[in-house]
Amino acid sequence: MLISQLAYVGASTTDLSAWRGYGTEVLGLEVAPDSDDGLLYLRTDERHHRLGIHAGDHDDVSYVGWEVADHSTLEAAAASIERRGVTVHSGKPTELADRRVLELVYFDCPYTGVRMEIVVGHEHVFTPRFKPTRDLAGFRTAELGMxxxxxxxxxxxxxxxxxxxxxxxxxxxxxxxxxxxxxxxxxxxxxxxxxxxxxxxxxxxxxxxxxxxxxxxxxxxxxxxxxxxxxxxxxxxxxxxxxxxxxxxxxxxxxxxxxxxxxxxxxxxxxxxxxxxxxxxxxxxxxxxxxxxxx
Ligand SMILES: [Fe+2]
The missing domain is CATH 3.10.180.10 (2,3-Dihydroxybiphenyl 1,2-Dioxygenase, domain 1)
Structure with missing residues (x-):
């Protein structure tokens, strides 16, 4: 098992302001304070975010983030994907900063067309703690992933x-x-x-x-x-x-x-x-x- 957990999901939307209201009022999630007009980070637990919603020209998933334990596992995962004829790319520094990770490689899934990211070191935020934005007890995540x-x-x-x-x-x-x-x-x-x-x-x-x-x-x-x-x-x-x-x-x-x-x-x-x-x-x-x- 090379993958430890589902770390995050990113999506594109044509209506980011609708997502901002929906994220808090319906999902009950917290908007991370470093969100801006182009990118809405929604938090469900002690991770910096679990959903990254980007202003764009279409409405669909943009990427899925899979967390591995460390650098050598990331290299093993990338090599295994490449052995099957699928090209693995290195993430750009701006993408690492955007996802709040230390390392990132990605490939385009040949069966779904979704960009699959393999990452190390997704940012944890200990305090301030996650606070649901409506009456919710919160979410079970931790070692089970998002x-x-x-x-x-x-x-x-x-x-x-x-x-x-x-x-x-x-x-x-x-x-x-x-x-x-x-x-x-x-x-x-x-x-x-x-x-x-x-x-x-x-x-x-x-x-x-x-x-x-x-x-x-x-x-x-x-x-x-x-x-x-x-x-x-x-x-x-x-x-x-x-x-x-x-x-x-x-x-x-x-x-x-x-x-x-x-x-x-x-x-x-x-x-x-x-x-x-x-x-x-x-x-x-x-x-x-x-x-x-x-x-
Ligand atoms: Fe389901």
Whole structure:
């Protein structure tokens, strides 16, 4: 396992001011004080930020940051990616400063088109401590990473096997449509059931489907659901997933991709995990109405 955790996600937006209000009022996240008119840093924990939202000319994910333990692990990860014929680039000093990291290399994911960054030394901020901007207990992150990111691709199995073989991700499970095949693949790099997942859709309007943050309490999911109902931005009803067992719902952001706020996903033992699969058919889980059509 070369990757330690999902460190951050960066996105581009055509409406940064909408994101500023949404980040605090809906997500309940803190705006880092060094944000400016071009870049909004949103904080969820003791990291400098977990979301970097950039003013731009389109609305989609821009990069995903994967943290490794140290310089030699970064070099091993870069070499492993290059052995598979994918070029790895060095980050520019301005990019390192922007992401608040000590080291950064990146490659363009051949299966999603998303810029994948491999980083060392993401900035921690001990004080002032993270303060949610609405009534929230906060988020479970630490060694499990910020949460998970889910991307669209044409063939989830090919994409999953690339990340397994190149970066040592474990394949937690596949969600399979009976008689059709895998619709989704879920991958882990630590005890979080999945930090990265793929959904099969080569006609999606964006590269990203959603980012999940794990709330500390069930009430945080319920309170967030009420807030999103009131604003008419829910994308699904409440429900529980049958793979990671998360109690959650999905809601749209100003860029029209989704967040998931989830409570109490199961964790796994990455050293003794065997890949599972489950069937995507009515009756195999409850809730999350709208999920199968969510793009
Ligand atoms: Fe999710």
């Amino acid at each position: 949460g998970h990111v889910v991307l669209y691709t044409a063939d989830v199995q090919v994409a999953a096997e690339f990340y397994r073989d190149s970066l040592g991700f474990g394949i937690s499970d596949y969600g399979v449509i009976p008689g059709v095949g895998p619709l989704a693949a879920f991958l882990h790099c630590n005890p979080r059931h999945h930090s990265l997942a793929f959904i099969a859709n080569d006609k999606a309007p964006r590269k990203i489907q959603h980012v999940m943050f794990e709330t500390r309490t069930l009430d945080d999911v319920g309170l967030s659901y009420d807030l999103c109902l009131e604003r008419e931005i829910t994308a699904t009803s409440l429900g529980r997933h049958n793979n990671d067992r998360t109690f959650s719902f999905y809601f749209r952001n100003p860029s029209q991709w989704m967040f998931e706020y989830g409570f109490e996903p199961r964790t796994i033992d990455p050293d003794n995990w065997t890949t599972e699969h489950y069937l995507l058919k009515p009756g195999n889980s409850w809730g999350h109405a709208g999920l199968m059509n969510m793009v």
